[in-house]
Amino acid sequence: AQSVTQLGSHVSVSEGALVLLRCNYSSSVPPYLFWYVQYPNQGLQLLLKYTSAATLVKGINGFEAEFKKSETSFHLTKPSAHMSDAAEYFCAVSGKGNKLVFGAGTILRVKS
């Protein structure tokens, strides 16, 4: 069975500071990994995905994530936080059949 653990239900950073959101996965097969963002009262929007091509994946809005098989991790980073980055972020793992299994989410707060 596949599962995702997101460490920290809430993360707070200052504007301009590094954003680091942690995600660890469990999968018995080579995983496909996704990060989605959800703004209040909206659906989920894809930030980036890992599909076994490159271990460092660049996404929209300046976000990137690195797949580390040895650590079973897929942490999301952004060098400099912006107020507009405040949202909830979900890490998800997918296997054959396209079924997504999501983590519990991390709410990012950006302080001015």
Added chain:
Amino acid sequence: EAGVAQSPRYKIIEKRQSVAFWCNPISGHATLYWYQQILGQGPKLLIQFQNNGVVDDSQLPKDRFSAERLKGVDSTLKIQPAKLEDSAVYLCASSSQALSGQETQYFGPGTRLLVL
């Protein structure tokens, strides 16, 4: 390109009543998903369709939930009768034909259900 459409956006009902949600996927997307997102949790897949056939409904509470996608396009999710614990956001998503695991799912805005 139009995104995934859902209606209604909000619904308030009494327990034991019935409710239905509608989803129109992105044009040409063969795969459609319904997720339940309870407050403070990540979305959980309820049912997955490929065209008008069910691929996975293992987490659908079939004693009260039903879903259909009769013509392989629009889909309806129904709850009858509703319980308090059904209060959640119901998200619809769609993706292309392939089931490789790496297909991007595109999400609608969701329907927020409150059961009183």
